[in-house]
Ligand SMILES: [Zn+2]
């Protein structure tokens with residue numbers, strides 16, 4: 015997770031900054047951080063209209079051109095022909111809906127995340143997110159550790175604390191620890 019936090023330093027988005035590392039047999043096979051596609055103006059320089067408009071956190075991902083850290087790790091692996099089946103993902107943020115389905119379909123076995131993320135709104139969609147995360151063969155589990163860059167990485171969270179929403183994670187974890 016320390017390496018995912020180091021990778022995160024390169025993230026460029028007006029929203030959260032996220033880093034992800036993909037590991038197989040104790041070797042790093044790919045990394046990713048979130049930001050606009052290569053060659054496109056950075057998000058913090060106005061490159062992403064969705065982020066620039068201050069769209070509510072957790073919404074409008076379909077029109078956000080910032081590629082998420084987990085997606086970038088997958089895409090980089092694809093680009094260089096690295097098999098990811100059975101790999102473990104360390105992400106500084108719990109994968110969103112989109113990243114969850116991509117990682118599941120790529121046959122990632124385990125996800126360890128630092129900061130929690132939960133979909134908001136429709137109860138049925140939230141339930142589906144939980145079901146999807148429960149499908150990973152090993153587990154989806156939060157890692158407890160100090161994060162000196164927490165406020166920088168989660169800028170919106172400082173204005174609206176979500177600490178109370180971090181409960182209930184046990185639903186997603188397999189019994190094996
Ligand atoms: Zn952005």
Ligand SMILES: [Zn+2]
Pocket residue numbers: 082083084109110111112113114
């Ligand atoms: Zn995502």
